[in-house]
Amino acid sequence: MLAVTASTQAYEQLTRDLTVGRYAPGTRLPGERDLAGLLGVSRATLRLALSRLESEGVLQRSAQRGWFVPTQVLGEPPSTLQSFTEMARARGLRPTARVMVQEVRPASLDEAAKLRIAPAAPVLQIDRLRGMDGTPVCYDVVILPALALQDSDLTDKSLYDELRERCGIEVHRSAYTLVAESADTELARLLGITAGAPVLVGDEVAYTADGTPVLIGHNKYRGDAYRFEADLFRVSSRA
Known part of the structure; x- marks a missing residue:
């Protein structure tokens, strides 16, 4: 009975600590020995409280690295196209964008075909590290025909907003594919994850309402921070 009571007290204290942000999303909790000392319980009692929080989805356990507070999972409403900023x-989160690359260069054959421009025509490439409330979530690469945006400072700005306000271009739809990959060392460093951790890679071509291609996107999201949703409809068949 005492162990159960101590476990409940540890659970409630950890819940309060998480609620007030003592342990932020994406961070690792202190080691079990240190955490047990902070809470004044045994490690066995602590594990009961941690396991309860894990079952509720509040904590995640890694056999190699300990206990983590999961990052907030992002996801677009089904069949709705939203920018990262939106x-x-x-x-209720603060979007950030750190520009890593912004350059005009010749389009590759594949890029030219997707954008319906001449091979080697100038395109603008923008690489940005995207984050929410200070947590890196996505490495975003966008290719678009060289427009007025080549002189824009896109730090902490929405590309969709800049296209609309500066170029009069409204993104209407996106042809999007999603695959899973493992993060290499450099991507892992940028996203704050371990090398080999899962990432979701999205490739898109975005269009205006009249079907004109606007941009090509290549996005690498942390696997623990992004969920893609879609409405699927079955086409009725006749025997």
């Missing part, structure tokens, strides 16, 4: 703001 996704963040819809959840």
Whole structure:
């Protein structure tokens, strides 16, 4: 009975600590020995409380690295196209964008075909590290025909907003594919994850309402921070 009571007290204290942000999303908790000392319980009692929080989805356990607070999972409403900035703001989070590359270069044959421009025509490439409330979530690469945006500072700005306000271009739809990969050493460093951790890689071509291609996107999301949703409809068949 005493062990159960101590476990409940540890659970409630950890819940309070998580609620007030003592342990932020994406961070690792102190080691079990240190955490047990902070809470004044045995490691066995602590594990009961941690396991309860894990079952509720509040904590995640890694056999190699200990206990973590999961990052907030991002996801677009089914069949709705949202920019990264819109996704963040819809959840009450602060979107950030750190520009890593911004250059004009010749289009590759594949890029030219997707954008319906001449091979080797100038395109603008923008690489950005995207985050929410200070947590890196996505490495985003965008290719678009060289427009007025080549002189834009896209730090902490929405590309969709800049296209609309500066170029009069409204993104209407996106042809999107999603695959799973493992993070290499450099991507892992940028996203704050371990090398080999899962990432979701999205490739898209975005279009205006009249079907004109606007941009090519290549996005690498942390696997623990992004969920893609879609409405699927079955086409009726006749025997």
